[in-house]
Amino acid sequence: MRPMSQVAGLIAAALCLVAVPALADEPGPGGSKPPVPVSGEQVYTMVCQSCHMADGKGGVGAGSIPSLANNPKLKIAAYPISMVVNGRGAMPWFSDTLSAKQTAEVLTYVRTHFGNAYAKPVTEADVALIPAVPRTASH
């Protein structure tokens, strides 16, 4: 929402509160935020799926996206952790957008779905072992 309309909205809301006190608990205008992904599946759907696809198989279009399905490279957790934390080539880095917990959750999800059966969960401590390359500009 643009600032002016926000101000107008706040005034309207304030007037509304005076007129109808019972609505005081309603969220104000501009109060909606994008949902924050928590579970590994949510992170995958909101962050990874656009490239790696809903079935994890990636694809070939403007660029080539590797398949995460039946992928033996996921076995050693440090490899996919490093991919998500630091990226590589056309794979973006997520050290500045995903928490260690979100990274751990999404990799636990990927390593136990799409035909992968690496049951050992990825933990926040595992993620913390992979240093994030310092970035000067965000992508």
Ligand code: HEC
């Ligand atoms: C903008 C598109 C894009 C997004 C979003 C993206 N990836 Fe990737 N991913 C790539 C590309 C491209 C590569 C190949 C990079 C290379 O090898 O140069 C890749 C590679 C990988 C690899 C290594 C696969 C292999 O076989 O070497 C893993 C693991 C991976 N991505 C996981 C994820 C996860 C998990 C997410 C979500 C947190 C994610 N990616 C989000 C594009 C993306």
